[in-house]
Amino acid sequence: MTPDGLDAPRGAAAAPAEAHDADAQPILNVSRRAFLLGLGAGALVLAVAPALAADPPRRYGGDGMPGGLKDDPRLFVAIAADGTVTILNHRAEMGQGVRTSVPMIIADELEADWARVQVRQAPGDEARYGNQNTDGSRSIRHNFEPLRRAGAAARQMLIAAAAASWKVPAAEIVAEQHVLTHAGSGRRAGYGEFAAAAAALSVPSGEALKLKQPAQFRYIGKGRIGGIDNRDIVSGKAQYGIDTRVPGMVYAVVARPPVYGGRVKHHDAAAALKVPGVLKVVPLDGAPIPSAFFPLGGVAVVAENTWAAIEGRKALQIEWDHGPNAGYDSQRYRAALETASRAEGQLVYERGATYAELARAERKIAVEYYVPHLAHAPMEPPARSCAPMPTAPRPGPACRRRRPRATCWPAC
Amino acid sequence: MVTLTVNGREQRFDGNPEMPLLWYLRDVLGLTGAKYGCGMALCGVCTIHLDGVAMRACVTPVAAAEGRQVTTIEGLSPDASHPVQQAWTELNVAQCGYCQCGQIMQAASLLKDKPKPTDADIDAAMVGNLCRCGTYTRIRAAIHLAVEKSGGGA
Numbered sequence: 086m087t088p089d090g091l092d093a094p095r096g097a098a099a100a101p102a103e104a105h106d107a108d109a110q111p112i113l114n115v116s117r118r119a120f121l122l123g124l125g126a127g128a129l130v131l132a133v134a135p136a137l138a139a140d141p142p143r144r145y146g147g148d149g150m151p152g153g154l155k156d157d158p159r160l161f162v163a164i165a166a167d168g169t170v171t172i173l174n175h176r177a178e179m180g181q182g183v184r185t186s187v188p189m190i191i192a193d194e195l196e197a198d199w200a201r202v203q204v205r206q207a208p209g210d211e212a213r214y215g216n217q218n219t220d221g222s223r224s225i226r227h228n229f230e231p232l233r234r235a236g237a238a239a240r241q242m243l244i245a246a247a248a249a250s251w252k253v254p255a256a257e258i259v260a261e262q263h264v265l266t267h268a269g270s271g272r273r274a275g276y277g278e279f280a281a282a283a284a285a286l287s288v289p290s291g292e293a294l295k296l297k298q299p300a301q302f303r304y305i306g307k308g309r310i311g312g313i314d315n316r317d318i319v320s321g322k323a324q325y326g327i328d329t330r331v332p333g334m335v336y337a338v339v340a341r342p343p344v345y346g347g348r349v350k351h352h353d354a355a356a357a358l359k360v361p362g363v364l365k366v367v368p369l370d371g372a373p374i375p376s377a378f379f380p381l382g383g384v385a386v387v388a389e390n391t392w393a394a395i396e397g398r399k400a401l402q403i404e405w406d407h408g409p410n411a412g413y414d415s416q417r418y419r420a421a422l423e424t425a426s427r428a429e430g431q432l433v434y435e436r437g438a439t440y441a442e443l444a445r446a447e448r449k450i451a452v453e454y455y456v457p458h459l460a461h462a463p464m465e466p467p468a469r470s471c472a473p474m475p476t477a478p479r480p481g482p483a484c485r486r487r488r489p490r491a492t493c494w495p496a497c
Numbered sequence: 498m499v500t501l502t503v504n505g506r507e508q509r510f511d512g513n514p515e516m517p518l519l520w521y522l523r524d525v526l527g528l529t530g531a532k533y534g535c536g537m538a539l540c541g542v543c544t545i546h547l548d549g550v551a552m553r554a555c556v557t558p559v560a561a562a563e564g565r566q567v568t569t570i571e572g573l574s575p576d577a578s579h580p581v582q583q584a585w586t587e588l589n590v591a592q593c594g595y596c597q598c599g600q601i602m603q604a605a606s607l608l609k610d611k612p613k614p615t616d617a618d619i620d621a622a623m624v625g626n627l628c629r630c631g632t633y634t635r636i637r638a639a640i641h642l643a644v645e646k647s648g649g650g651a
Contacts, residue, residue: 179593180592180593180630181592182592311587311589312589312591314591314594315589316577316586318585318594318598319577319582319597319598320570320573320577320582321528321531321570321571321598322530322571323594325529325532327529327532336524361513390516390520390525391520391523392524395536463629464532464534464542464595464628464629465532465534465595466533466534
């Protein structure tokens with residue numbers, strides 16, 4: 086994948102950030118990330134040419150993702166007899182606010198009073214909920230219309246149930262903020278009153294389904310709704326991956342190879358095992374590079390608490406085989422990137438006469454930007470909690486690529 | 498044996514007194530509001546109060562809390578009603594929220610010390626609390642709002 090002459094770290098180029106993005110035709114895989122990484126972009130661009138020539142129909146949206154999109158209101162909306170609306174969020178919250186925005190979209194089309202909306206988190210089940218692979222800034226981009234359809238369909242089903250009961254045309258009933266009103270007869274009812282009857286009706290689709298006009302949006306784009314988890318966050322109750330607590334759990338930390346693609350040549354656990362609280366030392370095989378989304382391996386220290394595990398890791402004696410990247414030199418790599426980027430490129434696609442126009446320009450501005458390899462360094466260390474099956478209560482979000490052997494938090 | 502008070506309740510710890518308070522709170526007492534970030538007092542996500550003063554729990558041994566009052570985010574108020582918590586909620590300060598318990602504990606400590614801080618006071622007090630989401634401007638606005646909520650610094 087790496088163009089000749091680029092002394093790139095081995096194994097990095099073959100794992101583009103969106104390698105598992107089934108909605109992307111090859112041209113979309115020449116993504117912002119691939120360019121910024123500067124790794125193998127040339128090879129990807131070349132791969133595009135035949136697709137452009139053939140110009141096949143492209144699926145850009147969620148319909149091309151594994152599991153597809155769901156818009157069935159019966160999946161996403163539950164209305165209790167007291168009018169409480171429970172909206173299901175089927176995407177993973179990672180700080181992007183999706184636990185607020187997904188329900189907000191449905192609530193807006195449903196004309197639900199946000200004060201009476203509760204949010205429930207869906208488990209991982211793509212057969213049921215459609216695609217749940219939460220990355221690539223896709224949750225709203227792909228689900229905006231399907232979720233609107235779900236909310237609008239639920240609203241219309243409530244209206245239809247009221248129309249049948251009141252024996253008036255559905256078109257004369259207005260649903261607004263949790264209340265159904267028929268002006269002609271002066272009838273009014275809360276959503277809860279018709280929830281059961283509405284649930285038994287068929288789901289409107291196609292021409293029969295009437296979405297709001299954007300000017301009618303009440304919540305979407307209005308900045309009126311605060312984060313659904315604000316209160317939990319400010320009181321320390323919001324649970325992050327690292328906060329999972331299971332009765333009888335033990336804690337582990339992993340000494341990872343200091344060089345990407347490295348392996349443990351030899352390790353001595355004796356000193357680590359003498360640290361009070363350390364229970365076990367377990368060498369872990371890593372995935373071969375390119376490791377993509379699989380773990381890198383190393384040596385795990387299992388202990389009664391995190392601190393003992395950390396102290397145990399400090400006491401490990403490990404001799405590393407640094408692997409194919411042992412000689413990687415970031416200065417040399419930078420120089421190679423600069424040389425390559427200044428060389429004449431290969432034209433793959435052109436619309437208009439860009440270069441001819443640029444050549445005629447009176448004033449030309451040339452700028453080079455350079456970004457080094459950087460560690461992601463999130464505030465929260467990546468964390469995973471697992472309970473062996475089958476004693477686990479129920480399978481959680483399953484690892485897609487491997488047969489699940491454990492219930493895991495958070496989702497894979 | 499270390500005897501200390503955590504969120505108003507007396508606790509006795511007979512483990513290694515060198516264990517950082519953070520792990521005692523999180524793994525032994527199950528109080529997970531204080532987070533782990535760097536483990537070296539560089540990021541502030543583990544901030545708690547020791548006798549009302551903001552401290553980094555990741556580098557403070559349990560032994561240092563002997564006979565003292567430890568307050569975590571869970572004990573700052575019983576119902577998220579502390580002026581700083583209210584202001585944080587109202588202004589939607591949190592994005593991912595991972596650092597915010599630490600930010601709130603630091604801000605609450607600042608307001609105890611300086612009930613009406615200037616922007617410069619806020620920057621000086623909050624400089625050690627990192628936020629990867631970049632919520633710093635909302636944090637500053639929320640601290641000013643918390644001052645208002647506490648009665649304008651009276």
